[in-house]
Amino acid sequence: MAVCLPPQGPVTGLEAIPLSSPLHWFKLQVCINREGIHQTVPMFAFTIKRLAVAIPTLFILILLSFFLMQMAPGSPFTGDFNLPPEILANLQAKYHLDKPLWQQFMYYLGDLMQGDLGPSFKYKDYTVNELVAQSLPVSLTIGSVAFIFTVITGVTLGTLAALKQNSWVDYTVMTFSMIGIVLPSFVIAPLMVLIFAVTLQWLPAGGWNDGNWANMILPVSAMAILYMASVARIMRSSMIETLNSNFIRTAKAKGLPQRVIILRHALKPALLPVISYLGPAFVGIITGSVVIETVFGLPGMGQHFVNGALNRDYSLVLGLTIIIGALTILFTAIVDILYGLIDPKIRVGK
Amino acid sequence: MKKPFKALPIASMSLLAIATSAIISTTASAAIVPEGTKLASVQELVRGNGAEPASLDPQKVEGTPGSTVTKDLFEGLITQDADGNVIPGQAESWTVSDDNKVFTFKIRDNAKWSNGEPVKASDFVFAFRRAVDPALASRYAWYMEIPTIINATDIVNGKMKPETLGVKALDDKTFQVTLEKPVPYFVKMLAHQTMFPVPEAVVKKFGDDWTRPENIVTNGAFTLKDWVVNEKLVLERNANYWNDKETVIDKVTYLPITSQTAELSRYKAGELDMTNEIPLEHYKSLKKQIPEQIKTTPQLGTYYYAFNLQEKPFDDVRIRQALSYAINRSAITDYILKQGQIPAYTFTPQAVAGFTPPATEYSKLSQKERDQKARDLMKAAGFDKSNPLKLNLLYNTSESHKKVAIAISQMWKPLGVQVTLENQEWKTFLDSRDEGKFQVARAGWIGDYNEPSTMLDLNTTTHGNNDGKYSSKRYDQLMAKSRVVTSDEERAKLYAEAEEILAEDMPIAPVYQYVTSRLVKNHVGGYPLNNVEDNVFTRDLYIKQ
Numbered sequence: 001m002a003v004c005l006p007p008q009g010p011v012t013g014l015e016a017i018p019l020s021s022p023l024h025w026f027k028l029q030v031c032i033n034r035e036g037i038h039q040t041v042p043m044f045a046f047t048i049k050r051l052a053v054a055i056p057t058l059f060i061l062i063l064l065s066f067f068l069m070q071m072a073p074g075s076p077f078t079g080d081f082n083l084p085p086e087i088l089a090n091l092q093a094k095y096h097l098d099k100p101l102w103q104q105f106m107y108y109l110g111d112l113m114q115g116d117l118g119p120s121f122k123y124k125d126y127t128v129n130e131l132v133a134q135s136l137p138v139s140l141t142i143g144s145v146a147f148i149f150t151v152i153t154g155v156t157l158g159t160l161a162a163l164k165q166n167s168w169v170d171y172t173v174m175t176f177s178m179i180g181i182v183l184p185s186f187v188i189a190p191l192m193v194l195i196f197a198v199t200l201q202w203l204p205a206g207g208w209n210d211g212n213w214a215n216m217i218l219p220v221s222a223m224a225i226l227y228m229a230s231v232a233r234i235m236r237s238s239m240i241e242t243l244n245s246n247f248i249r250t251a252k253a254k255g256l257p258q259r260v261i262i263l264r265h266a267l268k269p270a271l272l273p274v275i276s277y278l279g280p281a282f283v284g285i286i287t288g289s290v291v292i293e294t295v296f297g298l299p300g301m302g303q304h305f306v307n308g309a310l311n312r313d314y315s316l317v318l319g320l321t322i323i324i325g326a327l328t329i330l331f332t333a334i335v336d337i338l339y340g341l342i343d344p345k346i347r348v349g350k
Numbered sequence: 351m352k353k354p355f356k357a358l359p360i361a362s363m364s365l366l367a368i369a370t371s372a373i374i375s376t377t378a379s380a381a382i383v384p385e386g387t388k389l390a391s392v393q394e395l396v397r398g399n400g401a402e403p404a405s406l407d408p409q410k411v412e413g414t415p416g417s418t419v420t421k422d423l424f425e426g427l428i429t430q431d432a433d434g435n436v437i438p439g440q441a442e443s444w445t446v447s448d449d450n451k452v453f454t455f456k457i458r459d460n461a462k463w464s465n466g467e468p469v470k471a472s473d474f475v476f477a478f479r480r481a482v483d484p485a486l487a488s489r490y491a492w493y494m495e496i497p498t499i500i501n502a503t504d505i506v507n508g509k510m511k512p513e514t515l516g517v518k519a520l521d522d523k524t525f526q527v528t529l530e531k532p533v534p535y536f537v538k539m540l541a542h543q544t545m546f547p548v549p550e551a552v553v554k555k556f557g558d559d560w561t562r563p564e565n566i567v568t569n570g571a572f573t574l575k576d577w578v579v580n581e582k583l584v585l586e587r588n589a590n591y592w593n594d595k596e597t598v599i600d601k602v603t604y605l606p607i608t609s610q611t612a613e614l615s616r617y618k619a620g621e622l623d624m625t626n627e628i629p630l631e632h633y634k635s636l637k638k639q640i641p642e643q644i645k646t647t648p649q650l651g652t653y654y655y656a657f658n659l660q661e662k663p664f665d666d667v668r669i670r671q672a673l674s675y676a677i678n679r680s681a682i683t684d685y686i687l688k689q690g691q692i693p694a695y696t697f698t699p700q701a702v703a704g705f706t707p708p709a710t711e712y713s714k715l716s717q718k719e720r721d722q723k724a725r726d727l728m729k730a731a732g733f734d735k736s737n738p739l740k741l742n743l744l745y746n747t748s749e750s751h752k753k754v755a756i757a758i759s760q761m762w763k764p765l766g767v768q769v770t771l772e773n774q775e776w777k778t779f780l781d782s783r784d785e786g787k788f789q790v791a792r793a794g795w796i797g798d799y800n801e802p803s804t805m806l807d808l809n810t811t812t813h814g815n816n817d818g819k820y821s822s823k824r825y826d827q828l829m830a831k832s833r834v835v836t837s838d839e840e841r842a843k844l845y846a847e848a849e850e851i852l853a854e855d856m857p858i859a860p861v862y863q864y865v866t867s868r869l870v871k872n873h874v875g876g877y878p879l880n881n882v883e884d885n886v887f888t889r890d891l892y893i894k895q
Contacts, residue, residue, distance in 0.1 A: 074777030079412070080794075082784055082814035083489065086507045090487040123579065124405040125561045134579055190611065197619040205619035206612060207605075208581050294609050297616070299581035307402075307580075307608075312777055 054329045061325045062112070062318065066105055069314050076121035076312045095121060108318070117319035122311040128319035131304060135288070136323070139300035141211055143286030146223040147278075150285075154228040155274065158235025159262065162270075165240060173232055180229025189222040189295040206297035219296045223289060227281060234273050242270040272339070279335030283328045380596030381876050381892045382432075388895040390873065393600045395891060398613045398626040398868075402580050402606040406561040408546035409481045412489045414884075417543050419604055422585055422888045423568040424546040427455050427474070427525070428537060432878035432890050434703075434800060436538055440469055440547065440569065440592075441525070450532035457523040462590040463549050464566075464573040471519035473547040478527075479512040480553075481544050490544040493798075497539055498530040539799055541885070571597050571889035580606060585888070598892035617869055623893075624877075624886075625869045630750045633689055636869070643871060646690045648701035649864040650882045651796035652805065654694070655743075655758070656818045656858050658789055663731065663739065664818075667855060672727035673790070674859035675712055675720040676761050682862060686753050689867045694860035696849045697809070701863065701882040703800045704838060708846040710853035721764065728765045735766040742770045745792035746779040754861070755792065783817045791817065796864065800883060802845045803832065809848075809857060820857030 077083060077091050092098040096107055111118055117128035161173040180188075196218060197205035209215045242248060243266055251261045288302030301320060308316035383389065403416030411420050429439035441455035461469040480486050482494050482505040494502045500516025516528035529536065539545065548560075549567045556565045563574045571594065572585035583604040587597055605622065607613040610629040616622050628636065628644065636644060657664040657673070664670060679693035692700060695713030700706070712720060733739040743759060745751040752773065759769035774782060783791050795815070797804035807813055810829050811821040825848060832844040852858070866884045870877050876891040 072777075073781040077489070078777050078780045078784075079489075080780060080815075084492050084495075084814065086503075087487070087489065087491050090484040090491070090506065090508075091489065093484070094487040119558075122404055123402065124410045125407060125558065126579065131579060190615065193612075193615045193619070198615055201619065205616045205621055206607070207621070208578065293580075295612050297581060297605060297607050297612060299578050303580050303608075310776065 054326075054333075057329060058322065058325055062109075062322060063105075065318055065321045066108065066314075067101070069312075069317055070101060072312060074312055076314060078312070095119070108315075112322070117322070118315035120313055120316050122308070122313040122316065128315050131316060132301070132319060132323060135299055135301045135304055138208060138211070138298060139288030139293075139302065140286050142216060142219055142223065142292075142298065142300065143288065145216065146220045146227070147282060147285050149220060149224045150227040150231055151274075151278070153224070154231025155235050155271070157228075158232040158274075159239050159267070159270075161232065161236040162239035162243065163262070170236075174236070177229035177232045180225045181233070185222055185226055185289065185291045186295070188225055189219070189292055192218050192222055193295065206295070208298050215296075219292050219298060222295075223285065223292050227278070227285065230277060231274055234277055235270065238273045239266065239270040242266045245269075275335060275338060279332065279338075280328075282335075283324065283331050287324050287327065380593055381598045381890050383598065383875065383892050387875060387892075389598065390893040390895045393598055393893050395599050395602045395624070395874065395888060395893065396622050397602060397604050397624045397888070398617070398622050399583075399604040399606050400626040401608050403583070406566070406574065406577075406583075408543040408548055409477060409486060409488045409490070411543050415604075415606060418886070419583055419585070420543045420546065421570070421885060422572045422602065423566075423570045423574060424543065424548075425570045425591075426540045426542070426546045427457075428540045429887075430541050430881065430883075430885055432876070432881060432887075434878075434881040434883055434885065436541070439540075444537065450534075451529045453527045453529075453536060454520070455525045455527075457525060458592050459523065460592045461569065462592065464568045464588045464590050465549075465552075466590055467549070467551075467567075468522070469547060469569050470522045470550075471525035472522070473550050474525045475517050475519050476550040476553070477546060477548045478517045479515050480548070482506050482515060483512045484508050488544065490542075493539070493542060493544045497533040497536045500528050500530055535799060535801055538801070542798070571887070572602060575601075582606075591889075593889075597889045599888050602888045614869075617871075623871045623874050628689070628867045628869060630687070630689075630753075633867075637688075640869070643869045645868055645870045645877055645879065647866045647879055647884065648692070648699070648882055649796065649866050649884060650699060650701050650800060650804070651794060651864040652694050652697055652699050652860050653691075653754075653792075653794045653862050653864060654697070654858045654860045656783070656788075656791050656793045657856070658786055658791070659818050659820055659857060660786055661789055663733075664789060666731050668727040668731040669733075669739070670856040670859070671712075672724040672731070672765055673762060673767070674856045675724040675727070676765055677758055677859060677861060678717050678761050679861060680717070681761075682754055682757055686757055687750070687862065690865050692863040692865075694863050695853070697795075697852055697858065697860050698802045698805045698845065698849060699863040702797070702802050702805070703882075705802045705842050705845055707802075708849050710849060712853060724765055728767075733766050738766045738768045740768045740770070742772055742789045743792075744772050744774065744779065744782060744788040744790070746776050747773040751792055758861075786817065786819065788817075793817065793858070794864070797883075803829070806845060806848050809852060818857050820855065822851060822855060822857075825851050825855075 075097070076095075077088060083091070089098070096104055099107070108118065115129075117132065119127050120131055123131065157173045157177070161170040164170050193205045196203045203218055204215050207215055248261060248266055251265050288300035288305070290302035290306045292298065293300045293302040304316060305320050307313070308320065399415045399418060401413070401415045403419055404410070404412045405416055406420055406423065408420050408424055411417055425439045427439055427441040427444070428436050431437050440457055440461045442458045444453060444455045446453055457469060457471060463469055478494065478499070481488050482491050482502050484506065491506045495506060501510050501514045502516075504510040505512050505515055518526045518528075520526055527536075547569060549569075552565065552567045553560045556562075559565055561574070563577050566574045568574065568588060569591070571588055571591045573588040574583070575586045576582065576584035583606075585602045585604070587600050588594065591597065605616070607616065607626070610627050611632070613622065613625050613627070614629055614632055617625050657670050659665050679695070683691045683693050695710045696707035698705065698707045715723070728734065728739070743755055745755050752771070755771050759767075759771065762769060782788055783793070795805060795808055806829060808815050809820055810816065810826050828844050828848050828851070832841050832848075835841050835844065873894045874891060875894050878886060878890065
């Protein structure tokens with residue numbers, strides 16, 4: 001019989017998920033076996049366990065979204081012109097909305113099993129699958145670039161600030177990151193358009209142009225600034241704390257060069273809170289921000305999500321909910337695995 | 351957009367030249383470039399389009415963004431010139447039978463689809479049948495029911511097969527429509543996309559995917575090159591269009607920008623040649639900076655407040671009159687909207703063709719006199735400051751509706767009215783209004799064809815958008831009579847009488863007449879300033895040097 005202990009918490013409590021959080025139940029667990037030897041639960045079993053939970057979670061998500069969506073006042077066919085009853089009836093019949101709700105749900109599930117998210121109620125020339133296929137890559141590209149940018153710059157700036165604590169470098173980084181945190185994207189994005197597109201005319205004010213780099217600079221920056229600011233702040237405090245810990249003092253006493261101390265010994269543990277912060281944020285970043293997409297006229301998922309809800313485009317909203325839900329589950333799992341890989345305290349027993 | 355409900359107008363001999371007569375016009379659908387204008391070497395236009403079109407299939411389109419684009423891609427039997435007058439489109443001429451029920455159209459010999467195939471009468475037959483086919487479930491099927499095309503209603507109801515619709519291809523180039531009752535403005539209605547042809551062979555081959563750039567075949571001045579949902583629609587000149595030689599623009603790109611401020615930024619950054627709208631809060635500064643780029647056109651529509659006659663005390667005509675009189679309409683148009691909107695004292699706007707709305711009695715008074723009258727009426731109805739009337743004013747969430755609502759609630763204050771403002775998200779709002787869950791609600795109505803009945807029918811008892819449930823026998827009878835009288839003058843008299851009844855019963859309080867305002871760059875020529883239905887065909891535009 002093995003006694004399983006929860007993994008060690010992150011180094012700082014700043015952005016950390018509390019140990020009591022259910023998120024931790026499925027983390028890679030440190031177990032003590034009968035002989036008292038530490039060992040980890042195998043990755044494979046862990047993955048299976050995650051999957052077993054993912055399917056019912058997704059099902060509940062679909063169930064709730066399906067019925068909540070239908071409960072919203074109005075229907076996909078509500079317009080300022082009230083349709084004559086016979087035309088409304090034809091429309092409802094075409095989309096099976098004339099059937100009882102449970103039957104509609106079964107239809108939906110049946111199609112879903114075959115990977116069919118159904119036709120869009122609003123965009124009559126497209127199916128939801130097609131809309132997703134067109135918009136997901138756009139959001140994914142912008143989100144990934146913004147994410148990489150966020151991590152590299154945020155971590156670097158945070159580390160620099162920590163190393164030069166209370167110097168002008170620190171103050172500058174912290175001031176800018178505070179600005180980044182307090183200014184919402186619906187202020188930053190139009191401001192950037194005003195400066196770089198309208199006034200200076202250096203960059204396009206909007207559009208995607210098949211992912212032309214010039215079209216990506218502004219939206220990616222607007223998106224990255226917000227997260228970058230938070231990352232820099234978290235990184236700074238976590239790095240300061242790590243630098244004050246015993247093992248760093250030991251490394252310093254051994255006369256290791258600073259570069260090695262930072263990169264090899266301090267960076268990894270200092271990154272943990274950043275990962276706890278970015279993990280949940282990641283899905284949000286890559287599935288599109290409605291503000292950024294609206295301001296820059298980008299054909300991503302964020303616009304579909306909001307317009308879908310406003311138009312009562314049931315199938316589009318459901319489809320996107322399922323995709324974002326599945327991605328959230330997937331990436332939470334990946335973050336947990338990363339967490340295990342990066343935290344030496346969890347890897348005992350190897 | 352707001353659409354009219356079943357208007358069933360019957361017989362008018364003079365609205366259009368009817369009776370067995372061939373109508374051949376030399377006016378063409380084309381850009382009219384004044385002599386001496388130097389055209390730019392690159393003829394490419396970028397237009398803001400407000401939102402992503404719901405579809406590009408003429409029989410599935412709903413909403414303005416889609417209808418604007420389909421009007422560039424397809425052409426009906428007739429079309430409109432820059433001022434909105436009927437001119438021949440795919441049909442070069444047409445005849446009307448003696449009983450005004452049979453319309454026969456001669457399709458141009460050189461009318462071709464973009465793939466070079468001839469446009470056939472059978473394409474029209476196919477399109478008209480699709481529009482009423484329950485399997486396609488067109489939202490606009492009612493548009494085929496209004497002119498009473500034979501069996502249209504029974505087909506929509508599923509009682510008859512689409513093949514029984516009163517349309518026929520007499521030969522490849524002759525198309526015939528038969529109506530149950532004479533409709534004076536049937537030819538005018540053909541400018542609507544629901545009655546545009548679709549290429550039968552292509553639609554059958556590709557099914558729902560036929561509107562994709564790689565499949566689509568069009569008969570209008572342009573054809574579809576690229577389509578990225580929520581980003582852009584790129585249209586290129588259709589070399590097979592019958593009047594292509596007079597088209598100037600080579601390429602037009604539509605951007606579905608939903609945010610007005612984002613649209614304005616892109617206009618200022620030079621990425622757009624024409625916006626779809628102008629944000630209210632920027633209007634004043636734009637008027638100072640670039641007044642010559644602001645183009646304002648009167649629109650066939652009225653902004654109004656509907657009273658719920660099912661709810662006490664709004665069943666009391668004195669209350670409705672008092673509330674309407676107390677609205678200082680010119681203060682709203684001059685100080686809040688400021689875009690050239692016209693104060694409305696009738697439901698039909700002045701922009702409508704062939705009818706001048708009467709000067710209703712209360713419109714002739716000064717605002718001071720109206721206010722006095724309003725106070726007296728309110729008092730007579732038993733309300734004053736010591737016994738205030740508490741009412742709920744419902745509008746859909748939007749800054750400009752809010753501004754108007756706040757102003758009007760201030761104007762009502764001296765009457766002893768305490769207003770609670772309530773805003774709801776669009777579809778929730780529509781649901782509340784439709785189900786009569788309101789006391790006073792903001793509303794707007796934009797006509798579908800250029801004729802007063804498109805407006806006035808709304809106040810008839812059975813109209814689907816008569817949200818306040820106003821019911822007047824006299825009004826209903828008048829509107830019914832207007833469909834059977836034969837002369838324009840007589841009909842106009844009836845319409846004027848209907849307006850007087852509205853002014854007396856005040857089931858709604860008209861506030862202002864809509865205008866369309868957009869920014870158009872100085873290098874764009876041919877922008878129409880008199881098309882009250884806001885049909886801006888790209889084929890009529892050109893780029894100056």
